[in-house]
Amino acid sequence: MIAIYGPAGVGKTTLAAALAQRLDVPVRHCGVALKRAAEVAGVRAADATRDLHTLVDEETRAFARTVLPLGVVEGRYLRFVLAGLPYVRFIQLRCAGAVRADRRSRSDQGAVASEDAADAKLIAELYAPHDPGAASEDWLQLDSTNTSSADLVTLIQNTLQRL
Numbered sequence: 001m002i003a004i005y006g007p008a009g010v011g012k013t014t015l016a017a018a019l020a021q022r023l024d025v026p027v028r029h030c031g032v033a034l035k036r037a038a039e040v041a042g043v044r045a046a047d048a049t050r051d052l053h054t055l056v057d058e059e060t061r062a063f064a065r066t067v068l069p070l071g072v073v074e075g076r077y078l079r080f081v082l083a084g085l086p087y088v089r090f091i092q093l094r095c096a097g098a099v100r101a102d103r104r105s106r107s108d109q110g111a112v113a114s115e116d117a118a119d120a121k122l123i124a125e126l127y128a129p130h131d132p133g134a135a136s137e138d139w140l141q142l143d144s145t146n147t148s149s150a151d152l153v154t155l156i157q158n159t160l161q162r163l
């Protein structure tokens with residue numbers, strides 16, 4: 001299982017979709033799952049309760065356990081959600097701040113600063129208290145600032161083939 005994590009706007013959704021297509025494996029987009037769960041509960045994703053996050057996280061862990069040998073999952077909190085699960089390779093995706101904010105505002109109209117602040121609060125309250133730390137070290141750290149998602153896919157694929 002390849003788990004791509006990082007903050008809003010770094011290119012997780014784009015990269016995960018392209019990678020899953022290239023590898024021909026199932027993909028799970030946690031942001032989409034959260035949005036759906038929030039819709040059912042009658043709230044906006046940004047207002048999702050901790051219980052709603054926990055529910056989506058359970059589904060994400062089930063996906064990671066079920067879809068073997070290979071699948072792709074992407075989400076902001078995966079380093080915590082999938083920590084300690086066997087067979088998970090973490091990819092931390094980064095992007096320079098200004099570029100990330102610009103891309104994000106074009107696609108989602110969301111301001112990354114306020115999303116980052118809300119994420120920091122959620123991580124501190126919901127995830128960090130149970131963080132097993134070293135059990136979830138990164139397999140790769142990638143930067144999308146100057147690299148297309150297609151090139152990142154090739155890089156990941158080449159790294160997989162060298163295993």
Ligand SMILES: Nc1ncnc2c1ncn2[C@@H]1O[C@H](COP(=O)(O)OP(=O)(O)O)[C@@H](O)[C@H]1O
Pocket residue numbers: 006007008009010011012013014015103104106107144145147148149
């Ligand atoms: N490697 C990249 N190079 C240039 N633009 C990108 C890249 N990856 C994603 N984008 C663009 O940046 C925006 C945010 O990407 P997205 O995949 O939705 O990020 P995330 O899921 O991390 O929030 C989208 O408009 C997308 O087309």
Ligand SMILES: [Mg+2]
Pocket residue numbers: 012013014031
């Ligand atoms: Mg996304």
